[in-house]
Amino acid sequence: MKFTQKLAAAAVLVLSMGMGGSAALAAEEGGHAEQQNWTFAGLFGTYDEHQLQRGFQIFREVCSNCHSANLLAFRNLSEEGGPGFSEEQVKALAETYTIEDAEAEGGERSGVAADRWPAPFASDQDARDANGGALPPDFSVLAKARGIHQPFPFWVFNYFTAYQEGGADYIYNLLVNYHEAPEGVEVPPGQYYNSFLGGTLAMGPPLDDGFVTYEAGEGEAVPETLEQYSKDISAFMYWMADPHLAERKATGFRVLIFLIVFAALMYLVKRRLWANAH
Amino acid sequence: MAGNSTYNPTNPVEKWLDDRLPLVRFSKEHLMDFPTPKNLNYWWTFGAILVMCLGIQIVTGIVLAMHYTPEATMAFNSVEHIRRDVNFGRIIQGTHAVGASMFFAAVYIHIFRGLYYGSYKEPREVLWILGVIMFVLMMATAFMGYVLPWGQMSFWAATVITNIFAAIPIVGEPILQLLRGGFAVDNATLNRFFSLHYLLPFVLAAVVALHIWALHVPGNNNPVGVEVKSERDTLAFHPYYTMKDMFAMVVFLIPFAWFVFFAPDILGHPDNYIMADPQVTPPHIVPEWYFLPFYAILRAIDFNILFIDSKLGGVIFFAGSILVLFFVPWLDRSKVRSGSFRPLFKPFYWVFVLNFIMLTYLGAQAAEGIYVVLSKIGTAYYFAYFLIILPVLSRIETPAPLPTSISESVLSKSAS
Numbered sequence: 001m002k003f004t005q006k007l008a009a010a011a012v013l014v015l016s017m018g019m020g021g022s023a024a025l026a027a028e029e030g031g032h033a034e035q036q037n038w039t040f041a042g043l044f045g046t047y048d049e050h051q052l053q054r055g056f057q058i059f060r061e062v063c064s065n066c067h068s069a070n071l072l073a074f075r076n077l078s079e080e081g082g083p084g085f086s087e088e089q090v091k092a093l094a095e096t097y098t099i100e101d102a103e104a105e106g107g108e109r110s111g112v113a114a115d116r117w118p119a120p121f122a123s124d125q126d127a128r129d130a131n132g133g134a135l136p137p138d139f140s141v142l143a144k145a146r147g148i149h150q151p152f153p154f155w156v157f158n159y160f161t162a163y164q165e166g167g168a169d170y171i172y173n174l175l176v177n178y179h180e181a182p183e184g185v186e187v188p189p190g191q192y193y194n195s196f197l198g199g200t201l202a203m204g205p206p207l208d209d210g211f212v213t214y215e216a217g218e219g220e221a222v223p224e225t226l227e228q229y230s231k232d233i234s235a236f237m238y239w240m241a242d243p244h245l246a247e248r249k250a251t252g253f254r255v256l257i258f259l260i261v262f263a264a265l266m267y268l269v270k271r272r273l274w275a276n277a278h
Numbered sequence: 279m280a281g282n283s284t285y286n287p288t289n290p291v292e293k294w295l296d297d298r299l300p301l302v303r304f305s306k307e308h309l310m311d312f313p314t315p316k317n318l319n320y321w322w323t324f325g326a327i328l329v330m331c332l333g334i335q336i337v338t339g340i341v342l343a344m345h346y347t348p349e350a351t352m353a354f355n356s357v358e359h360i361r362r363d364v365n366f367g368r369i370i371q372g373t374h375a376v377g378a379s380m381f382f383a384a385v386y387i388h389i390f391r392g393l394y395y396g397s398y399k400e401p402r403e404v405l406w407i408l409g410v411i412m413f414v415l416m417m418a419t420a421f422m423g424y425v426l427p428w429g430q431m432s433f434w435a436a437t438v439i440t441n442i443f444a445a446i447p448i449v450g451e452p453i454l455q456l457l458r459g460g461f462a463v464d465n466a467t468l469n470r471f472f473s474l475h476y477l478l479p480f481v482l483a484a485v486v487a488l489h490i491w492a493l494h495v496p497g498n499n500n501p502v503g504v505e506v507k508s509e510r511d512t513l514a515f516h517p518y519y520t521m522k523d524m525f526a527m528v529v530f531l532i533p534f535a536w537f538v539f540f541a542p543d544i545l546g547h548p549d550n551y552i553m554a555d556p557q558v559t560p561p562h563i564v565p566e567w568y569f570l571p572f573y574a575i576l577r578a579i580d581f582n583i584l585f586i587d588s589k590l591g592g593v594i595f596f597a598g599s600i601l602v603l604f605f606v607p608w609l610d611r612s613k614v615r616s617g618s619f620r621p622l623f624k625p626f627y628w629v630f631v632l633n634f635i636m637l638t639y640l641g642a643q644a645a646e647g648i649y650v651v652l653s654k655i656g657t658a659y660y661f662a663y664f665l666i667i668l669p670v671l672s673r674i675e676t677p678a679p680l681p682t683s684i685s686e687s688v689l690s691k692s693a694s
């Protein structure tokens with residue numbers, strides 16, 4: 001092999017091994033993750049509005065009783081690339097919440113679209129007290145703060161498929177894997193066994209079949225099962241963590257096509273120029 | 279290489295300026311007419327790619343600094359604010375983060391190019407040493423930049439890496455406190471790291487200027503390693519190499535853009551999306567991929583050497599692994615520059631490359647079992663390559679016959 005080819009091969013190896021080595025480490029303790037077919041995965045992936053709306057419903061009715069989402073503003077819900085609520089809907093929704101505001105009369109007022117999502121507890125300490133000492137993590141970027149473990153060589157492919165939805169897969173697998181603890185595993189009071197984590201955590205199973213009645217969307221019949229709920233909330237959480245995904249990929253396409261065409265033209269000019277160089 | 283100029287100021291303003299500050303003449307000499315060996319391959323485009331990388335980091339960095347808040351309780355959310363609310367913020371922030379990785383990928387290729395073609399040899403020692411200085415500056419800059427988003431990995435990497443200095447006898451503890459601005463990593467650390475992270479790229483830019491100056495005194499080395507003998511061996515930098523370098527830059531931007539737009543988080547660690555928390559230690563603290571080979575060397579020394587305890591030993595090997603690069607020009611005494619004409623050198627070089635990749639891999643693994651053994655072997659080979667193999671090879675090796683000139687080698691290649 002020529003030096004050139006060898007070094008190129010070596011460079012690819014270094015990049016993939018080194019980077020994968022660190023990226024794949026998160027959640028190593030966990031069990032096997034069932035990867036889902038997310039609509040927002042891959043090159044052409046974008047969010048499914050209806051799924052985000054369903055996810056939002058679960059978030060609002062269930063998760064937000066314990067989890068905050070400090071970086072989510074009501075207005076985000078009507079922004080491009082998101083769940084696609086109308087501005088009126090968002091305004092009406094925001095008004096149903098009371099926001100603490102030291103400058104308002106009585107220290108409180110009803111919400112407006114620019115407000116952030118109100119936290120369920122006044123402080124971290126209150127949140128712990130209400131949850132047996134465990135702090136429910138903030139949802140804003142939680143879907144980016146988790147990943148799944150993939151054995152070598154599978155994570156190498158991620159660089160070529162642009163798979164980075166490990167956080168959504170993590171949350172999905174967490175939610176559907178609450179089971180009886182196997183024989184011999186001690187589950188302390190206030191803890192729940194989860195086979196995906198391969199251990200226990202302080203959050204009980206927050207969802208179950210039929211737990212949430214989906215607001216009727218455009219004639220579609222969406223199953224009200226644990227799996228469906230888990231998918232929908234995971235997708236919603238991923239959107240919350242990466243709200244500009246669709247726009248970013250769309251720009252990326254234009255940039256990549258431009259670069260490839262430009263590189264091809266440059267190559268032709270370069271070859272022409274060098275033809276008389278020797 | 280002065281005096282290559284064909285610059286003839288035509289209009290009176292240009293002439294007036296030329297008599298006072300020959301800026302245009304200088305640029306023409308160094309950016310256009312500079313005689314460059316005509317056989318440079320694409321590995322020689324990485325210097326230009328590195329200049330581009332530095333430019334991208336500085337431009338995106340300045341925009342980020344306009345929106346970033348260097349304060350421990352606000353830094354994390356201010357980076358999220360950039361990603362979410364600033365116009366094009368996700369792309370600018372992603373370019374800066376991905377750009378750091380691309381910068382290192384390019385610099386590793388650049389260094390390994392130099393090691394293969396013997397570009398560090400006489401008369402290019404100073405050029406090489408300036409390169410190593412830039413490598414150290416880059417590592418310092420990247421390390422401090424990684425701390426700024428104030429995520430869990432930021433915080434714990436800062437803790438672990440600054441802690442390395444504590445192992446140095448006597449001065450270690452004061453250095454540690456100076457770096458951190460106190461006893462522990464906290465807001466003071468974040469403030470000084472931000473300040474230095476903004477400063478160092480400009481220092482780097484100044485050293486780049488020296489690096490290119492030092493390049494333009496002896497001129498480029500080339501793939502056959504035979505010095506330029508006549509004009510027939512060279513081409514003007516412009517348009518030949520400006521065109522070739524620009525083409526290579528555009529190609530380099532393709533994987534760059536791939537990561538920025540389609541997978542901006544894949545090179546990072548999920549834990550850095552959790553705000554720094556001094557109370558919670560992450561299960562695995564791993565540095566960014568580009569530090570891993572050196573991190574593996576640091577951890578490989580887990581035994582005491584005579585009166586030196588393992589911690590100090592690790593630091594000595596860690597520092598030594600970079601310091602040794604400064605001495606390469608004097609460790610490799612072979613008169614032949616290019617590895618292509620050194621039959622014995624070649625296999626050892628490629629084992630060195632593979633070994634470096636192995637160390638990268640090992641740096642990300644838990645320090646246990648087989649990984650520890652392999653790290654020790656890898657570390658041993660890393661040092662043996664520079665301290666034993668290169669000096670010995672230069673004595674015992676019989677190099678292949680060299681072409682008499684660059685143009686001869688080019689001709690024989692196009693004939694075959």
Ligand code: HEM
Binds near residue numbers: 326389395499500
């Ligand atoms: C910010 C980082 C750096 C920048 C911007 C940079 C830039 C450049 C440029 C523009 C060239 C001429 C084109 C080429 O040969 O590729 C060059 C050559 C060179 N660089 Fe660097 N460089 C950097 C880091 C380094 C490092 C870390 C080393 C070694 C430890 C190094 C060693 C060399 C050598 C030996 C040459 C001469 C190569 C030859 O003529 O064969 N550089 N550099």
